[in-house]
Amino acid sequence: MITLLTHLSWGETLSALTGPGNLDPLIVSLAAGGVTLAVLILVCTPLSWMLARGRLPLPRLWEAGLLCSLLLPPLVIGLLLVFMVGPYTPIGHVLGWLHQDATNTFLALVIAEVYESAPYYVLGAQAAFAAVDTQLEQQAGLLGDPPRRVFRRVTLPLAAPGLAMALAVAWARAIGAFGAVVIIAYHPFGIPLQIFVTLQETGLASALPFALVLLVVALPLPMAAYVWSARADRRRRG
Amino acid sequence: MLTADVEVDRRDFTVHASLTVAAGERVALFGPSGAGKTTVLETIAGLVWPRRGLVELGGRVLTSTGSPAVEVPPWQRRVGLLRQDPGLFPHLPVRANLLYARSAAGAELATIARQLGIDELLPVMPARLSGGQRHRVALGRLLLAHCDALLLDEPFASLDETLRRALTVLVKDLSSERKVPSVLVTHQLSDAQAFADRLLVMDQGSVLQAGAPDEVVLRPASRRVAELVGYLGFVPAAADGGGHGSAGSPAGSGAAGSAGPDAGVVAGVHPDRVMPGADPSRGLVVTGTVEAARPSGAGWEADLRSGDASFTCRLPDRPDSALVSVTLLDPPLFAPDGSLIPAAAGVSPPA
Numbered sequence: 001m002i003t004l005l006t007h008l009s010w011g012e013t014l015s016a017l018t019g020p021g022n023l024d025p026l027i028v029s030l031a032a033g034g035v036t037l038a039v040l041i042l043v044c045t046p047l048s049w050m051l052a053r054g055r056l057p058l059p060r061l062w063e064a065g066l067l068c069s070l071l072l073p074p075l076v077i078g079l080l081l082v083f084m085v086g087p088y089t090p091i092g093h094v095l096g097w098l099h100q101d102a103t104n105t106f107l108a109l110v111i112a113e114v115y116e117s118a119p120y121y122v123l124g125a126q127a128a129f130a131a132v133d134t135q136l137e138q139q140a141g142l143l144g145d146p147p148r149r150v151f152r153r154v155t156l157p158l159a160a161p162g163l164a165m166a167l168a169v170a171w172a173r174a175i176g177a178f179g180a181v182v183i184i185a186y187h188p189f190g191i192p193l194q195i196f197v198t199l200q201e202t203g204l205a206s207a208l209p210f211a212l213v214l215l216v217v218a219l220p221l222p223m224a225a226y227v228w229s230a231r232a233d234r235r236r237r238g
Numbered sequence: 239m240l241t242a243d244v245e246v247d248r249r250d251f252t253v254h255a256s257l258t259v260a261a262g263e264r265v266a267l268f269g270p271s272g273a274g275k276t277t278v279l280e281t282i283a284g285l286v287w288p289r290r291g292l293v294e295l296g297g298r299v300l301t302s303t304g305s306p307a308v309e310v311p312p313w314q315r316r317v318g319l320l321r322q323d324p325g326l327f328p329h330l331p332v333r334a335n336l337l338y339a340r341s342a343a344g345a346e347l348a349t350i351a352r353q354l355g356i357d358e359l360l361p362v363m364p365a366r367l368s369g370g371q372r373h374r375v376a377l378g379r380l381l382l383a384h385c386d387a388l389l390l391d392e393p394f395a396s397l398d399e400t401l402r403r404a405l406t407v408l409v410k411d412l413s414s415e416r417k418v419p420s421v422l423v424t425h426q427l428s429d430a431q432a433f434a435d436r437l438l439v440m441d442q443g444s445v446l447q448a449g450a451p452d453e454v455v456l457r458p459a460s461r462r463v464a465e466l467v468g469y470l471g472f473v474p475a476a477a478d479g480g481g482h483g484s485a486g487s488p489a490g491s492g493a494a495g496s497a498g499p500d501a502g503v504v505a506g507v508h509p510d511r512v513m514p515g516a517d518p519s520r521g522l523v524v525t526g527t528v529e530a531a532r533p534s535g536a537g538w539e540a541d542l543r544s545g546d547a548s549f550t551c552r553l554p555d556r557p558d559s560a561l562v563s564v565t566l567l568d569p570p571l572f573a574p575d576g577s578l579i580p581a582a583a584g585v586s587p588p589a
Binding site for chain 1: 283285311312313314315316317318319321323325327328329338339340362363365366379383
């Protein structure tokens with residue numbers, strides 16, 4: 001951050017950010033990142049809970065799948081996504097019937113971001129749920145709460161700090177996704193691609209303002225999650 | 239009334255227990271660790287499904303493996319379970335923990351909190367409470383939930399003896415006052431005796447004996463039960479009724495006195511049921527050599543050897559010679575197969 005700030009020219013930064021259409025990638029990144037977070041919360045939270053509580057068949061296989069997508073280079077994920085959701089694949093055909101396309105579209109950007117960030121969220125959320133003592137859930141049940149209410153009143157509040165941190169990491173990963181995105185979703189491009197394109201076309205100095213934008217956009221959520229988690233922990237300790 | 243007759247398969251044995259607990263009655267399941275006591279409680283609470291069984295509470299069938307099968311989920315059973323870990327919700331202050339079940343009015347909260355001595359702790363987070371305070375809050379939470387039965391799974395085992403006794407008496411009084419059937423699981427005989435009207439001794443998944451706590455201790459149904467309830471040795475004896483007379487000799491030269499030992503018949507020695515000196519009118523006189531003696535509480539604990547048998551007893555004073563005679567007060571006699579000899583039946587009051 002210090003290096004970035006010391007190498008930035010504020011005049012160039014202002015002119016770069018106020019140029020016509022120069023903030024469009026920021027809007028695209030924020031929109032795609034927001035949709036990605038929604039998908040992670042809605043789909044991956046239950047998945048994480050099931051993994052933590054051993055409710056999924058073949059749990060080791062699921063974990064291996066998550067680790068694979070975590071360890072694979074993002075560029076390779078992009079290549080594989082082309083074979084999974086490209087226009088000539090079964091999924092591509094289904095999307096075609098729905099007048100959708102998973103290459104070089106907003107949908108493709110979201111898919112790439114979900115693939116790059118989901119393992120970080122699922123593994124973090126799984127650990128957060130696993131840390132909740134199941135005897136507390138049993139106790140809540142014996143006090144009259146059915147499972148859904150136990151989840152809402154006990155499991156979720158106790159796992160929340162861990163979930164927030166996992167979500168923050170996933171957000172940072174999604175907003176900065178580049179490898180898979182450059183393969184499957186070159187257009188419409190978000191901030192990371194804009195940095196890359198600017199670097200290629202006009203050089204390092206012109207790309208730095210957009211790097212600053214990426215940091216400014218990516219950092220607040222993790223910082224807020226950290227502060228909130230620490231506060232929740234302090235409150236619990238009384 | 240709570241009735242449970244359950245069989246639960248475990249890896250090494252099948253737990254089989256049958257118990258009936260009237261409203262306001264207190265029953266203790268006593269036995270060594272791993273005997274299956276907690277499994278019985280968890281089956282009543284609906285956390286474990288039995289291979290065969292019937293659990294009824296206040297006329298409601300909670301579990302039935304018969305036809306039609308019934309399995310009321312834990313959240314509809316109205317059964318309170320208090321474990322060694324009080325299970326307070328760490329994200330909620332004491333007040334919210336107490337009112338978790340949302341079935342109590344504010345006035346009742348104040349009354350219970352005052353009874354339990356936690357009325358000044360209502361805004362405090364559980365992390366700030368001591369072990370005893372946590373258990374009081376957990377108990378209050380169960381009482382405010384208006385449970386129809388109270389299941390206590392060694393709840394105070396981690397606390398010091400004074401606090402444990404105080405909380406046990408508190409639970410005893412509260413469960414009697416509220417006419418709630420209560421079951422305590424413990425491997426501490428003193429806790430079971432302090433709490434229960436009735437004691438069930440369990441071992442390896444089976445109930446070996448059920449009865450009043452003093453009856454079980456003074457007349458254990460078998461040698462195994464005697465070992466579990468604290469008998470620390472067995473000496474050869476005669477089955478002449480009542481276990482009176484004398485037995486054993488220090489040099490292993492055979493029995494002496496009015497009643498010689500029968501083959502394989504033994505008298506159980508409970509360390510607290512031993513009187514120094516020979517008084518055949520009060521029990522079985524045993525003469526033995528002192529192998530070791532050490533202070534114990536306000537008196538002395540001595541290891542004696544009489545013939546091939548050795549046993550431990552507690553005496554008011556340090557043994558003053560290497561050879562001492564003691565009287566086992568009305569000891570239970572056991573046949574070679576380990577069963578209690580009926581002739582010795584007839585409970586004597588504690589000395």
